[in-house]
Amino acid sequence: MEGRSGAMGEGRGGEAGGGAEREPELESEPAVAVEAVMSVQVVSTAAAAKVPEVELKDLSPSEVEPQLGLSAVAVSAMPPPAGGGDPEAPAPAAERPPAPGPGSGPAAAPSPAAGKVPQASAMKRSDPHHQHQRHRDGGEALVNPDGTVTEAPRTVKKQIQFADQKQEFNKRPTKIGRRSLSRSISQSSTDSYSSAASYTDSSDDETSPRDKQQKNSKGNSDFCVKNIKQAEFGRREIEIAEQEMPALMALRKRAQGEKPLAGAKIVGCTHITAQTAVLMETLGALGAQCRWAACNIYSTLNEVAAALAENGFPVFAWKGESEDDFWWCIDRCVNVEGWQPNMILDDGGDLTHWIYKKYPNMFKKIKGIVEESVTGVHRLYQLSKAGKLCVPAMNVNDSVTKQKFDNLYCCRESILDGLKRTTDMMFGGKQVVVCGYGEVGKGCCAALKAMGSIVYVTEIDPICALQACMDGFRLVKLNEVIRQVDIVITCTGNKNVVTREHLDRMKNSCIVCNMGHSNTEIDVASLRTPELTWERVRSQVDHVIWPDGKRIVLLAEGRLLNLSCSTVPTFVLSITATTQALALIELYNAPEGRYKQDVYLLPKKMDEYVASLHLPTFDAHLTELTDEQAKYLGLNKNGPFKPNYYRY
Template sequence: MKSNNQQQSTTATTTTTDVAISHSSAIAEATKAEFQFRKPTTEFDDLNFKQRHRRRMSLPVTNRQSLTTATTTIMEQESIVEKMERLMASHQTDVPKTTAGIVAKIVSSLDSQAAAAAKATSATQTTTTDVQHRQKSLSPESTGKQQKQSTTTNRHRRDSQSSIPSSYTSDDDEEDSVDDDDDSDDDYESISPRLRQPKLQNSRKQTDFCVRDIRDADFGRREIEYAERGMPGIVALRESAKDDQPLKGARVMGCTHINAQTAVLIETLLKLGATVRWSSCNIYSTQDSVAAALAERGIPVFAWSRQSEDDFWWCIDQCLLTDSWRPNLILDDGGDATHLMLKKYPASIKLLKGIVEESLTGVHRLYQLSKTNKLLVPAINVNDSVTKTKFDNLYSPRESIIEVLKRTTDTLLGGHIALVCGYGEVGKGCASALKGAGVIVFVTEIDPICAIQACMDGFRVVTVEEMISTADIVITATGNKNIIIRKHMDKMKDGAILCNMGHSNSEIDVKSIRTSDLIWEKIRSQVDHIIWPNGKRLILLGQGRIANLSCSHMPSFVASITCTTQVMALIELYKAPAGRYKSDVYLLPKKMDEYVASLHLASFNAHLTVLTEEQEKYMGISKSGPFKPNYYRY
């Protein structure tokens, strides 16, 4: 009798075990199928995916957090088999002794975790909804754009209820949802960052900035660190001067291109003791990830790519004057910050110690102000310093013009005809690079000295009217306005490429082709086809703005020289004793130019020859410099 009972018990146990194992296998297979990835991914791959598909990842921060929380909870769960093996191997007193009990505990544990995750996600979404309702009640006069943003946010919230991120969904699911995602993301992106509510916060809960997406900060930080490795001069200056704090107490307002190299400049100013506020001088050239990285660090930066004109001036205004901060130095690129301060805050400009200007257009404006006695503070023209002229104006365009054309148009350059308007330093760099790529280059020029230089370099000097109808590529590099106007564009051949390598967007008369008889067709980022009634297409790059920054990147080494020059100019103005500089425009002292160059020689393993005492006396110069008089032309 006892033997029969034992046999029945053993049989029951075996049956229970078989059922449990069968049940657990079925659940494991279902779980495996549910979470099967299309390919293994890493954190870096996921970041690149988000960067490439920015429009699809533009979820509000609150939704992104709830989505990430739910996804992490699911992905961190152990499989049933793993839990079973771990529990069976353990010897804790509360572990059931039968397999059926183990399975029951595992299933119960998974159900509890899933319920907790769902509850947490639901609570987060409910809180977000309540906050938005309160904001609506507090702002009954909300604009149509804000209401549109709210609709888009709610649409994203419904999408975020899925526990698996878009990068892990199946191909069929992606195809079904791509249209809805694109529409909602377009709505969200169409709202200016300064109009979005609530304001973005960094990890320190600070809101004194305005960027496109603070979530890009980690990627932007990597860009800055990478750029810093290619900027030996400014890093050497930072290390040698950080203990002296030469800019302690300085308040620098910057209006320049915002990219990874500029971020290195900004962080150098901070380490030298300054406080800063920064905006962009170009509505297209801002690297959004870099701006986010600066904002995450607590730097008041107001910039994003593809700004409107109103946004552009609003950002500059946010940096010029606040209740608790006003600048005593301006670092300008193009003269926009100086112009707005003279126009809107004329009393405050007298409190400046000086202005540093780095572009031809901005320098021209300063000289005009000086001639009319409207320049009330000293200014240093770093655009015409030797290091800036040769590297930023000559070598940088020479490196980048080919990349601009290749990256944007995929055009075979060899054998084509290019017309370069202007043969200054920028024009020389562009013409030299194009000639090296096999392009037939023609040059336009108003200055007979520059014209004879072009002839000696092997280029034919013509007028725009002579070559506009035969040129395949037209590049402006003059710093002037209306170099290429509507009548010229009407004569250009089908498929001709038009771009600007000068400073501002005034060299190409873009307004004249924004008419009802022409069709604008966006092909890719910074590339537009303008279609004439007869079907002719003109390829316009960067909408007429500076192409090597809006369509490409500046070499870090060139930026290092330019940024180091700017820092030296700021230090000179800030530390100069009263009376050294009057309300006029000055060049950077020659000795400082030489010091900037010397900081970069080590990266080439270059060694300078030192004069003997006899040679010093013969030449009448010091072995420590300056080695050339101010009138010397390099």
């Protein structure tokens, strides 16, 4: 999520430097003026070295020191200079000194040149009665009303400003210096730390977190994150997420006194984002002890993981883990001396699979499993069918509040975000095939259609297929359109949906990505052969090049696009996270015998309760049934309002 930031920063610097020279248009000027201009240029250039000395004598130390003595917080909060007050000549972005930021190390002491430049810019004057004439060397002449030509000193200052700062910029050619500069430039952009693309596998410190010895401020070392020093910034992200997660915050406030999860030892394996952090801290406030790992090697926000570790949560995750790291982190959560989990919160089934494989005896003390993904639920039903499911499991994925909100609305917004950040593609007129028309597929298709794309759908289920047709999409087989489409998106939860044969037949520059949980939908393994060349373009973007020069654009190596390459709407995740929290409370507190060793859907009443907690955000007002109406419908006035078989 840093490679783009750095690339953009350096790119802007190049543009700024390249725009310094301007070609004069002097052919239409009188010959006298041209001679005057040439003489002014000579005098101006000769005097250039003397002007700064004169100016510095006029500057008292008190005028310079306050600008150099600002704290890091104050500097980072200040808006960047807009060309020193000259609206016609903004200072190039790449020439500004880097603003210190969290995780970027101590700010370098400003050079004397950095102190001179703002003062020199502030002294520029413009006279509306003078006409400006620019020259090849970047200087200016003032043509007075009486026809005389005089030197424009402020242009000389501008020349010195560029020369000084360009020299200062060239003094910082190191990798760290360039990264610091680019972060100051793109602090407010979508490539800043706050985005999900903020940290990549090319980070400040290439040392594996497994080889580091880190401690938080309390001296605790029971965690493994990229850099614990990023905790402060991660805390800010968590605080922002809390504002968009009203139900979890309400649940935390209402149930905190009761501590319904007191004694619960929850081991979790989910995407570690700011929204997950709010969930974890809510579970902690309700009395639970938590240990956490990531369910995806690319979706972890390093700064958020650091903030959780600083707050005392044993977190084992960082962005860009290897496969070996992934399983090592899960094992560190589970295999702990003196601590054994009694609840599992999983996303994808990897944690459940690991415990079954390595520590099957743990299930003797585990009260239940809560699973939120299609892939993980599928694994649970397989275990149940084979008679190997040892504990009750709650299927959060098929709850109404997950299917109809997270899967649909979240993907409807995040698919565009992920594609735009990684490819900068314009969607209008592009041909896209979406494999699968479940709730995720519906969200993706709706978003792309609204942007003007021509969308095809592949589907195995005739009911979903009919829905796609009636929503205005053409139902096809993948083979029928694979040669012509510009983008291929998988969201089926299946394996080998896009095979090597499909990949071979794709057009040049076709974009291939996955919106399902697992990386099995695209046969990425078949692309790792000697005849194909892999070329990293930017973070989470690879060109796979065929011998004839054809290339496809593979995003996130076939893993989940939105959480690997962008962000997801916090409010929608609040609905899912609240459902997960209530499912954990239900399973943990359920009397013995209520739930057997099987997979269960959440009670309808619980779905309605989660939805009701989010309605106040919209100032929404529910209509209440009268006693007569409730009797007529055969319902309780307080719900549930729909039978379990109802399809929303």
